Each structure stands twice: as structure tokens, then as C-alpha cells.
Amino acid sequence: MSFKEIFCQDKVVDILQRAFASGKWAHAYIFAGLEGIGKFKTASEWAKLLLCKKPVIENDFADSCGSCQSCRLFEAGSHPDFNSVYKELREFTKDGKGKPPPVDLPIDVIREFLIAKVSTRPTLSQRKVFVVSEAEKLNASSQNCLLKVLEEPPEYCCIILLCTRLERLLPTTKSRCQTIRFGPIDENRIVEKLSQMGIEEKQAQYFARLAQGSLGAACWWAKLELADADLYETKGKLVSSLVSYEFADALDLAQQILEESKKIAAVWADLDKATSKTDINRRAAKSLVQIIISALHDAMTLNVTPTKEAINFDQKEQIEKLAGRFDTEQSAEKISDCYKILRWIESGVNEKLIFEQLLLNLADSDTMRV
């Protein structure tokens, strides 16, 4: 892959190209935006370009050469001056052996895989690049520990924090970095991509709308569909049950959703061996909550602006019934409950409890609030 192939992030590419041309690139960046819109890919291509020994410049567009020793090592995943920093590295820290996968990005990982390495000079290239994934999971002490490095990184260093939630970063962290915002990817481009993967049109359209600009999320759902995880069928059933189930059915329905979530997670784990089981379980659970949010959102929109295209365009009748069941205010409250549940999932609350609470909340508007 090369810089030219970065998908649908022209503005970002333009900012980085201009920085490269002027030689005045920032030593600390925040790449901000939804999960799955190309932040890591862009950071990798930027790193590859900064590390390349003979960058190619054509029509004012700089790209890595793809053939020098640096590019070859980079592509093989073994460049000594490229450092990908992520929470699962805790297992390889001094005291991390045998500990479960962390929820936050631990301070030990930051100390051992970033701070300790920043001060040693690059060994192969003239520069050294650090890409920190899920920077929104840096807690306050990890961020404080990073401040000095972000303030005065050695001139050969480029540190990139990838972040889905800017509000989670301290003002002191943000003020030391140049923030580059990644916009959502156009729905039609996502549909095109999913169709190329072999997903039929109606499903591709639905996954693209559900993903709301996250190509990465849409591609994962498409891969799950192709691997027979039956996500699309599950969504159909789930939206239908939301229309009619009663408070007394909540726990049964929660159990069914939990089982679907486990089934999806099992297929997902086969497709993605690099991610921890805990994170995959969370992603599967989050996908199902997103499906519920999308249905509630459609119902709310139908009550306010009936002309707007629905995410669940393929279940019009059910959405109409759901809009009859919950008025605008109720839908809005329930959507807000669902977002709370998404945060619970992130913080590692037991999934059975999560789905039970979610379904009880949805069935009843007065009691059992989160």
C-alpha cells in the first residue's frame, strides 16, 4: 500500500502532503475521528514516507518508494524505527505477564514502549515514528506521563495519537499536538466497497448506513456476513422484536441477544486473530446495541422528519410500528440509555447484565432506569 491509496481522506492527505513539502511537519499529532475511517492506515503511510530513504515526488505528491531497505522492512512489519503502541502490549511489559487484557491504555505500556524509546536515536532511518492506538483510553496519569515528550520531542521523532473521542484527552495533551480531523466516509463509496467484497446490494446499503461513515466497521460486518455469522438476519429479527416485546419478555429476549452476540463473536474471533477475545466480545455486543440504536433513531426521525431516509429502509413497516410505540421524547431517552450501555460495554461490565438492563429499559419508560 502507498500514500496514494488512502481511501477517501483527501483533506487529511493534503494537510500531510503540504507539511512534508514544507519540511515543517508536527512532531506530535492527534488523528481524530470515528473508528474505522483510516486513521491507522494513514498514520502508517505517513510513517513509511517519513522513514523512506528515497521518497518519490511526482506532481507535488510525495510517496514512499516501496523499494528501499526502510520500505521493505516497513512492509515486513519489522522496521526498527516504527513503533506501534497499543494496550495489549501490557503483556510484554516488565510486570505484565499473565495479566488480563487491559481496558485502559496502561501507563507501563506508555513508559516502556514510548517514553523509554523516544530518547534513543533512530537506527536505520533518519526519523522515528510512534503511533499510539486508542489514545482515548489513556488515563490521566498516562497522559501526564506523556506530556514532557509531547512538549519537546527530539527533532527526529513523530508521535501520532489516534483518537476516537477527543473530549477524553486532557487540554494539556491537546495543546501540545496538531489535531487532524478525519471525516466520515461517503455512504456510496462504502456500498461500492462492500459490493466488491460480494455483499448483496440491500445488505451493503444497510451496513453502510449503520456504519455512519466508518468503512472499517462496515467491512467487518460484511466479512462476518460472508463468514455466515448471520448478522443481517439477526438484525431483522432484533428490530422486529423491539416492536412487540413486553416487559415480561425482556429477560428472554436479552438471553437470545446474548447468544447471538456470542455466535457473532466466535466467527469474529476466527477472522481477527490479532485482537483479544475480550475486545472481540465487546465489539460484537456493541454491534448489536448499535442495531438497536439505529432502529430507535429511525423511529424518532420518522416522528420528526418523515421524509428522511431510514437506516432500516428494509424494515419500513416495523419502524413505523416502533414509531407508534415510542414517541419522539421516549425514543430520544431510550437512545441515550443505549449510549450509556455502550459505555458500560467499554468499561467491561458483564454482558448478560448489560443486555438485561438494556431490554428492561427499552420495555419500560418509568422504572428500572440506568
Ligand SMILES: [Zn+2]
Ligand atoms: Zn523507500
